[in-house]
Amino acid sequence: MxxxxxxxxxxxxxxxxxxxxxxxxxxxxxxxxxxxxxxxxxxxxxxxxxxxxxxxxxxxxxxxxxxxxxxxxxxxxxxxxxxxxxxxxxxxxxxxxxxxxxxxxxxxxxxxxxxxxxQGGYVEHLLAVGDLSLDTRTREVRVGGEPADFSEREAELLELLMRRSGHVLSKRVIEDQLFGSGDMLGSNAVEVYIHRIRRKLDSVAAQVRLKTVRGIGYILLNS
Structure with missing residues (x-):
């Protein structure tokens, strides 16, 4: 929760x-x-x-x-x-x-x-974009039904992107969320995590695209 x-x-x-x-x-x-x-x-x-x-x-x-x-x-x-x-x-x-x-x-x-x-509790825990899915309770990421190797922090960022899929997620929101987790970030930490996520999605041929909107943030799209 x-x-x-x-x-x-x-x-x-x-x-x-x-x-x-x-x-x-x-x-x-x-x-x-x-x-x-x-x-x-x-x-x-x-x-x-x-x-x-x-x-x-x-x-x-x-x-x-x-x-x-x-x-x-x-x-x-x-x-x-x-x-x-x-x-x-x-x-x-x-x-x-x-x-x-x-x-x-x-x-x-x-x-x-x-x-x-x-209100019947909080039941939404499975997110899906294209063939990419994320269980927000366990942080398990799957692509095409197969497990994919993402760290907890990468899965946390992926959750933000998936919840706003089709819409630009600002770098500021990402930074606020990562800071809120209690870790200090370097100036390029967001870019590092985005690069890792994009590389892993490409390596498993996920049917999604993670695009950079220059000067604003990032957007996850269904291919």
Whole structure:
């Protein structure tokens, strides 16, 4: 399961990531509404934990916009604003639940699990483009039904490309995702991973094309 935590308090955000990791839940972080929206357009999350007090925009505005775009990921609003009117506004704007700071992490985790149970859980785990497939739970890559040798990091990048197949994936999003995994990257790290993936896809004659859009990013196409 993969969550997005939208929280500008770095200490709280990293504490949540650490606590979820102990429960085998993977999290991405966004500090602003703009970064969160970019990630949500790129990655399918099991649920979103959304703080309302963001530096660039009120979280309620982002929430309303996501619902207007027909994004149906469960969203749990997390905020220091505990007044009854604010709770109502959050729920009326499309939140699935509302929890007030300070909070106990077990309660946050329990509420997310409850929301997922109500919505039938998160079941999408198999991605496919052309004859290329990826199981996002096991990171197993197959081409034409046969296993293909990709490292975990390469499979992580391949997931981003496959989820946005047919659309350009910006280098910035890739860098944010790889940084979020806790590793420091060199200036050409993205290009290195792209080169490795392209070489491996070519070596097994995969029916996909990985193209570079100069100055912008990369796009995975069905051949």
């Amino acid at each position: 993969r969550l997005l935590i939208v929280e500008d308090d770095a200490d709280l955000a990293h504490a949540m990531v650490s606590a979820f990791a102990k429960r085998d839940v993977r999290c991405d972080l966004a500090r602003t509404a703009g970064d969160a929206e970019l990630l949500i357009q790129t990655i399918n999350y099991a649920a979103i934990v959304l703080d309302l007090g963001l530096p660039d925009e009120n979280g309620l505005a982002l929430l309303r916009r996501l619902r207007a775009y027909k994004r149906m990921e469960p969203i749990l609003v997390l905020t220091a604003r505990g007044e009854g009117e604010m709770r109502v506004q959050g729920l009326d704007s499309g939140a699935d639940d509302y929890i007030v700071k300070p909070f106990l992490f077990p309660e946050l985790h329990a509420r997310i699990c409850a929301v997922l149970r109500r």
